[in-house]
Amino acid sequence: MLPNRSRTSVLVFLLPPLLLYCAAVLFPILQSLFLSFFSWNGISEMEFVGLQNYVRMLTADDIFWRSFFNALLYLAICLVLQLGGALVVASLLTSLRRGRELIKTLYLLPAVISTVAIAFLFVRIYSIDPVGLLNQLLHWVGLGSLERAWLSDVNTVLAAVSAPEGWRFTGLYMLIIYAALIAVPKELEEAAVLDGASKWTLFTKIRFPYIRPVWITTTIMATTYGLRGFDIPYLMTNGGPGQSSELLTTYMYKTAFTSTDFGYASTISVFIVIECLVAVGLILFMLKRKADS
Amino acid sequence: MKKLLRAAAVAAVTALALTACGGGGTATDPSNVTPTGEIKPREISWLLSRPADGAVINIMKKLADDYAKDHPGFALNLITTPDRPSYIQKLETLAAANKLPELFDTDATPFAQELAKQGKMVDADKLLKSLDVYDDYRPGALDYQRFDDGSLYMIPFQFELEFIWYNKALFEKAGVSVPKSLDDIPAMCTALRNSGITPIAIDGQDQWPLERYVAYQPFREAGPDFVQKLKKGEASFTDEAGQKTVNWMADLGKAKCFQEGFSAQGYSDAQNQFTSGQAAMYNIGTWELPSLATDKLNPEVRDDVDFFTLPTIEGSVTAANEFVSPSGIGMAVNSKTYDPLVSDFLKFALAKYPAEYAATGALSPTTNVQTAIPANATPLYKKALETATTLGDKQAMPWDTQLDPTTNGRLQQELVLLVQGNISPEQFTKTMDDAIKQNAPKFFK
Numbered sequence: 065m066l067p068n069r070s071r072t073s074v075l076v077f078l079l080p081p082l083l084l085y086c087a088a089v090l091f092p093i094l095q096s097l098f099l100s101f102f103s104w105n106g107i108s109e110m111e112f113v114g115l116q117n118y119v120r121m122l123t124a125d126d127i128f129w130r131s132f133f134n135a136l137l138y139l140a141i142c143l144v145l146q147l148g149g150a151l152v153v154a155s156l157l158t159s160l161r162r163g164r165e166l167i168k169t170l171y172l173l174p175a176v177i178s179t180v181a182i183a184f185l186f187v188r189i190y191s192i193d194p195v196g197l198l199n200q201l202l203h204w205v206g207l208g209s210l211e212r213a214w215l216s217d218v219n220t221v222l223a224a225v226s227a228p229e230g231w232r233f234t235g236l237y238m239l240i241i242y243a244a245l246i247a248v249p250k251e252l253e254e255a256a257v258l259d260g261a262s263k264w265t266l267f268t269k270i271r272f273p274y275i276r277p278v279w280i281t282t283t284i285m286a287t288t289y290g291l292r293g294f295d296i297p298y299l300m301t302n303g304g305p306g307q308s309s310e311l312l313t314t315y316m317y318k319t320a321f322t323s324t325d326f327g328y329a330s331t332i333s334v335f336i337v338i339e340c341l342v343a344v345g346l347i348l349f350m351l352k353r354k355a356d357s
Numbered sequence: 358m359k360k361l362l363r364a365a366a367v368a369a370v371t372a373l374a375l376t377a378c379g380g381g382g383t384a385t386d387p388s389n390v391t392p393t394g395e396i397k398p399r400e401i402s403w404l405l406s407r408p409a410d411g412a413v414i415n416i417m418k419k420l421a422d423d424y425a426k427d428h429p430g431f432a433l434n435l436i437t438t439p440d441r442p443s444y445i446q447k448l449e450t451l452a453a454a455n456k457l458p459e460l461f462d463t464d465a466t467p468f469a470q471e472l473a474k475q476g477k478m479v480d481a482d483k484l485l486k487s488l489d490v491y492d493d494y495r496p497g498a499l500d501y502q503r504f505d506d507g508s509l510y511m512i513p514f515q516f517e518l519e520f521i522w523y524n525k526a527l528f529e530k531a532g533v534s535v536p537k538s539l540d541d542i543p544a545m546c547t548a549l550r551n552s553g554i555t556p557i558a559i560d561g562q563d564q565w566p567l568e569r570y571v572a573y574q575p576f577r578e579a580g581p582d583f584v585q586k587l588k589k590g591e592a593s594f595t596d597e598a599g600q601k602t603v604n605w606m607a608d609l610g611k612a613k614c615f616q617e618g619f620s621a622q623g624y625s626d627a628q629n630q631f632t633s634g635q636a637a638m639y640n641i642g643t644w645e646l647p648s649l650a651t652d653k654l655n656p657e658v659r660d661d662v663d664f665f666t667l668p669t670i671e672g673s674v675t676a677a678n679e680f681v682s683p684s685g686i687g688m689a690v691n692s693k694t695y696d697p698l699v700s701d702f703l704k705f706a707l708a709k710y711p712a713e714y715a716a717t718g719a720l721s722p723t724t725n726v727q728t729a730i731p732a733n734a735t736p737l738y739k740k741a742l743e744t745a746t747t748l749g750d751k752q753a754m755p756w757d758t759q760l761d762p763t764t765n766g767r768l769q770q771e772l773v774l775l776v777q778g779n780i781s782p783e784q785f786t787k788t789m790d791d792a793i794k795q796n797a798p799k800f801f802k
Contacts, residue, residue, distance in 0.1 A: 105799075106453030107471055192618045193555075193630075213618025216561075218779050302562070305620045306774040321446035323763040323796075324468060326453070 093337055099330035106324050117331035128332065130307045131315040138226045138297070138311055139290040145230025146286045150237035155267065157238075158245050168242070171235035183299035186228045190214035215301055218308040225297040225309045232296075233289065237282050244278035245271060273355075280351050287343050291336065312336055387476045387692040390484040396697045398430035402458035404451070405437050406444035406686055412717040413514045419713070420706045431702070434458075441563075441686075452477075459694045462686045463511060464758040465504055467800040469689070473510045479690040482509040488704045490723070493711070497752055498684035498722035505585055511687025513722040514710070517642040518744055519569070519681040520664035522649055527554050527637040527661070535665045539573055539605065542668075546612035549637050556612075558636035560627040561619035564769040565757050569640060569681065570609065571772060574602035576680075576753040577673040588760045589801045590793050594786040603775070603782045610776035620773045634658045642683070643720060643741055650738040651731060659735060666744065667753070679749035684722050720745055760793075761800035767792040 100117055104110040121128050153171060157164055174182065189197045192213040199211040214224040248271050256270050272279070294313040297303065303310035303318070312332060320329030407413050414435055421433030436458070438444040444462070451457050452472060463469040472478055481502070485491040495516055502511040528534065531552040533545045546556040560566045575583040579598035586592035587599070594603055609615070616622065616630060628648065631639035632655050647653060649662060667680035690699065715726040718734070720742060730738055757765055771788055774780045780788075 105468075105471070106449055107468075107475060107477075187621060190621070193616050193622075213621065215621035216618040216773075216777065218774070218777075301621060302564075304770055304773055305777060306770050306779060318766060319763075321449060322442070322766055324449050324453075325763070 093334075096330040096333045096337075099327055100334050102327040103325075104327045106326055110327075113327070117328050120328070121331050121335065127307055127310065127315060128312075131310045131312045134222055134307075134309065135291065135293075135311045135313070137222055138229075138293055139287065141223055141226035142230045142233075142290040142293065143283075143286055145227065146233050146237050146290075147283060149230070149234040150241050150282070153234065153238045154242035154245055155271075157242050168235075168239060171238055173235065174232045175236045177232075179295045180299060182228050182232060183296050186224075186296075187215065187300055190224055216305055218305055221301060221305065221309045225300050226293075228296050228300075229290070229293055233286070237286060240278060240282050241275065244275035248274045276351065276355060280347065283347050283351070284344050287347060288340055291340050291343060312339070387473075387478060388480045388483055390479060390487045390700070392695060392697050392700055394697045396428065396701050398425075398428040398698060400432040400434055401460070401694075401699060401702070402434040402436060403460040403462075403688070404448065404458050405435060405460075405462040405688070406439060406441055407437055407462070407514075408439050409437050412714060412719055416710060416713045416717075417706065420709055421702075423709075424702055424705050428698075431698070433702075441565075457691050457693075459691050459699050461689055461691065463689050464686055465502055465511060466758050467761050469510070470504045471800075472689075473504065473508065477692055478510040479692045479695050480508070480510065481512050481687075481690070484690065484703070485509075485512065485707075488707055490707050493723040493725045495684075495722060495724055497682055497748060497750075501682070501684040501752065501754070502687040511689050512707070513684035513687055514714070515644070515683075515685035516720040516722045516745070517644050517683055517685060518666075518720075518741065518748070519640065519642040519683070520666055520741070520744075522631065522639045522641065522662060522664045524631070524634060524637050524658060525661045525663055526658075527552075527634070530554065531637070536668045538670050539577060539668045540670055542614065543605075543608040543612040546609065546614035550613050555616045555630060555636040556614045557616075557638045557640065558627040558630035559615045559619050559640070560622065560624040561615070561773065562621060562623045564773075565755065566627070566640065567615075567619075567772050567776065568757050568765075568769055569755060571602050571606060571768070572681070572753055572756050573667060574598065574605050574670070577667075577670045577675055578602075580674045581751050581754060584754060584756055584759050587793065588764070588797060590797045593790045593793070595790065599786070600782075603786055606772065606775050607778075607782045607785075610778050615776065620777070632658060634661075642681075646718070646734075646738055646741055647731070650735050650741060652733040652735070654735070662735075662737065664737070664741065675751050675753075676749045678747050679751040679753070681753045681755060682745075682748060683752075683755065761796050763796040764789075764792045 101112060101114060102110045103113045103117070157167060160167070190199075190213075192199055192211065195203075195211075198214065202208060202210050212220065214220050252270055252274075253266060256266050261269065292313060293311060294317065297309050297311055298314050298317070301309045303314045313336065316329050316332040316336065319325050319332060323329075403417070405414070414437065417433065418435065421431070424433075425431045438447055448457075448461060448463060449468065451461075452468075457477070463472075469478075482491070485494065494513070498513045498516045499509060502513055503509050523535070527549070531545075531549045531554055533548045536542050536545055549556040572584065575587075575598040578601050579592075579596075583592055583596075583598050587594075593599055616627075616636060619627075627636075627639065628641075628645070630636040632648065634655070634657055641649075652659070654662065666677065669675070669677050690703070711721040711723040711726045715721045715728045718729055718731045718738075720728055728742055730742070756768070760768060768789060771780065771785055775782065775785045
């Protein structure tokens with residue numbers, strides 16, 4: 065416990081960032097909530113419409129639901145790539161004797177490349193005419209029948225735009241999980257090995273439970289990042305073809321800035337906020353229950 | 358914390374209420390084109406959506422510098438966002454914040470009409486007449502900028518003709534000739550495909566190039582009025598002209614007219630496909646003359662490139678010399694900041710602009726100057742420019758400047774699906790008619 069005076073000073077120092085946070089995060093959320101009850105094109109008079117925007121969103125907008133399910137799938141792919149990939153790579157790294165720093169740096173590299181560059185890079189990778197890297201690889205390994213225009217095919221486009229986001233941040237989460245894994249006490253692992261635990265048991269019974277708090281944090285981070293995913297799909301396909309890669313975020317953006325329907329766009333953004341809160345709540349609830357059991 | 362939250366909420370609501378009140382702005386009379394008073398030089402801004410090193414910007418920069426010599430303190434701040442969708446978003450956001458600069462670019466969209474209705478733009482009809490330059494403009498160049506009611510609020514800086522460029526050698530190889538009718542194109546595509554040639558190179562990423570095609574059949578079948586009615590819901594895709602275009606687009610898709618994966622390919626991809634001799638056709642305007650009709654063009658295809666204008670159809674109500682001839686994005690003058698300085702500068706610039714622009718080898722929106730053909734031009738350059746002299750009265754409007762923005766976005770999305778064969782013509786027709794029914798009333802009250 066801090067002495068009284070220093071607790072006051074801590075509070076004083078916490079206040080400026082808190083105010084900044086309120087101005088930058090809470091205020092826009094409240095503003096969106098307020099706007100969501102209006103019909104407004106940005107230049108004419110605002111018209112109060114009550115819950116009409118919400119009713120339209122939930123009952124009469126096929127693109128909204130399409131975007132919502134797309135966003136969930138996008139999230140799932142990102143999470144598998146980011147967290148699954150990160151866990152595998154981090155675990156392998158711990159058993160590596162040499163070259164760890166090099167591999168860590170290589171994996172982290174995509175996280176520092178600009179999004180626009182990544183999007184353009186992947187557009188080239190997926191291209192069919194001229195043949196991009198992916199189709200070329202498939203051709204070389206004899207899977208020529210799978211060659212396709214990945215970004216124009218309604219069945220593959222969503223996975224195709226999710227992969228760059230997953231690929232990009234795998235290194236970042238790997239680093240966090242790796243830091244947690246090397247903090248697992250060696251004595252515990254050695255004791256388990258002496259008791260005859262297999263590598264799998266060692267991982268599931270000792271290592272993973274030990275890093276669970278870090279795992280929860282990374283899951284929450286990756287989920288919220290995934291739910292607000294916007295730039296790469298927007299740059300690569302602009303939500304197309306049709307609505308095949310439309311996410312809630314890109315749909316909200318278009319509603320606001322292309323359709324100039326600021327009221328309805330605010331309604332969608334309120335939904336996104338709620339969705340993020342629900343997702344984080346669910347993660348905490350599920351992981352906590354598992355830890356308790 | 359609770360108190361803090363409440364305080365933040367109050368602040369949010371107050372701020373919003375204030376901005377909402379301020380939204381109306383204090384527009385001056387938009388028809389007063391001759392403001393009186395002293396010319397006080399200052400910096401003025403032009404928010405524009407044109408290539409940064411393009412002729413329009415370079416010339417206006419030079420003219421602004423010339424003007425500043427006699428008017429110390431004057432400067433023209435050019436803020437360009439060439440990417441059209443980003444530009445439109447910027448424009449709409451600034452309009453919503455009531456922060457539009459002295460001059461800004463816009464097409465004759467429903468959004469721009471709303472701005473004009475609120476008195477935020479100077480009446481360009483009156484302005485050009487008061488500057489004594491109105492009669493210099495090509496009627497077609499001005500008509501392209503007009504709203505449906507005939508009012509004019511934008512000033513054109515370009516004049517372009519859109520053609521279908523084609524590669525004679527590839528046509529010969531596939532045994533096809535220039536189509537006599539729009540309806541011939543799907544069969545042509547099949548013949549070209551059978552010879553291993555990509556029929557049409559298209560920039561699918563930017564969406565407007567594909568949207569051009571949907572305008573062609575109705576323009577021939579029912580004339581320029583069809584889209585005016587369609588956008589308000591007075592005509593529909595189930596009409597004869599509507600069905601004709603829907604089925605034709607589906608046929609283009611079935612015949613694999615566009616390059617594979619076109620929806621993810623950009624402007625330069627399409628241009629490269631055509632100029633490298635891989636694709637047989639390329640539908641683009643005279644703004645690309647420097648790369649299609651000069652010695653910059655790949656020598657291997659240079660002598661093979663030619664163009665034809667939009668084919669007609671049987672029973673066409675519009676003539677062969679009537680097609681898409683846009684005068685580019687227009688420039689609007691903000692009525693709120695319109696003063697003797699802005700008026701005087703425009704008078705100076707608009708009088709000198711056409712000669713400077715024509716000297717760059719481009720078609721001027723006015724008829725009082727002669728376009729200079731560049732030294733490195735191929736004979737095609739002259740042929741393209743001469744087409745402007747035989748142009749008919751009616752012009753096909755690009756639909757992206759006509760439809761309300763939500764319907765337009767939906768149309769761009771659904772067109773790709775239709776052409777790719779992901780949806781049937783019936784599904785397309787229903788989706789689009791529903792979209793118009795739902796969105797048009799808000800914009801065309």
